[in-house]
Amino acid sequence: MDNLEIDYKKAAQQLRSGEALFGKDGALAPLLERILNSALEGEMDAHLSEEER
Template sequence: MTKKEQTEFEKKVLEQFMSGKNLFGEGGAFAPMLKNVIEKALEAEMDGHLDEGERAKGNKRNGKGKKTLKSGFGTFDIDTPQDRQSSFEPELVKKRQTILADNLSEKIIGLYGLGMSYRDISSHLSIYS
């Protein structure tokens, strides 16, 4: 996140907070951040899944699917990576799972609040999932 983007983000958070608007739901300042972290973590899981053995079997990326997730903070859409043989089983947001665990949302936002980057949070989540 560039300095300008961070300043704009902080301005939006403060503006929504002072007006009493929901920071996490649709249109909330934290909704895009949560979406971005989850998508990057799923990409990291896909990278781990498509190791040399999988690639040798002819498996590779095959675009993205859409999924609507519900959390305690609202509903949002994410893009989920797919592979040709449909053998990818994500751990963070499992297939057919539509409700995001509330504690996961809080952890992501907490880690971001502590200054971790999207990449750091994604790698942290992929280690523990």
């Protein structure tokens, strides 16, 4: 599994078993990481395009 894939079956299993949602091994950690990385990448792209003007 690469950085862009999220194991939804594992996350669903963790949710059903009552494990933590967030934190290092939380069920939603991979999804949150992907969202944050995408947001930061968008900010960097916008910042760099403003510098080029």
